[in-house]
Amino acid sequence: MIPALATLLVFQLLGETLVLLSGAPVPGPVVGLALLLLTLVLRPSVLATVKPTAQTLLQHLSLLFVPAGVGVMLHLQRLGDEALAIGVALVVSTLVGLASAALTMAWLMKKARQ
Numbered sequence: 724m725i726p727a728l729a730t731l732l733v734f735q736l737l738g739e740t741l742v743l744l745s746g747a748p749v750p751g752p753v754v755g756l757a758l759l760l761l762t763l764v765l766r767p768s769v770l771a772t773v774k775p776t777a778q779t780l781l782q783h784l785s786l787l788f789v790p791a792g793v794g795v796m797l798h799l800q801r802l803g804d805e806a807l808a809i810g811v812a813l814v815v816s817t818l819v820g821l822a823s824a825a826l827t828m829a830w831l832m833k834k835a836r837q
Contacts, residue, residue, distance in 0.1 A: 724779075738750075
């Protein structure tokens with residue numbers, strides 16, 4: 724389990740380093756995850772090492788939401804003060820996401836018919 728955790732953390736560190744050096748507007752862990760995916764595609768033998776630990780982490784993923792819940796409770800007053808702005812942002816972003824997904828699907832369906 725320790726070597727697998729070390730592997731995951733090394734890929735996260737690589738991602739953070741690449742983002743820091745390049746200034747890319749992408750979170751470092753996302754770049755690290757992409758590097759891990761590339762490694763797994765090129766060397767499938769790495770999967771056997773990482774898979775059990777990754778499955779265990781995924782089984783306990785809900786524990787990672789505890790700090791976020793504590794943060795919400797800690798800043799409940801501020802959330803109440805800015806409820807209108809938060810609500811508008813949620814509604815507008817949901818509508819924009821739905822519209823862009825619908826337009827993309829319509830475009831792809833039109834392209835598939837040709």
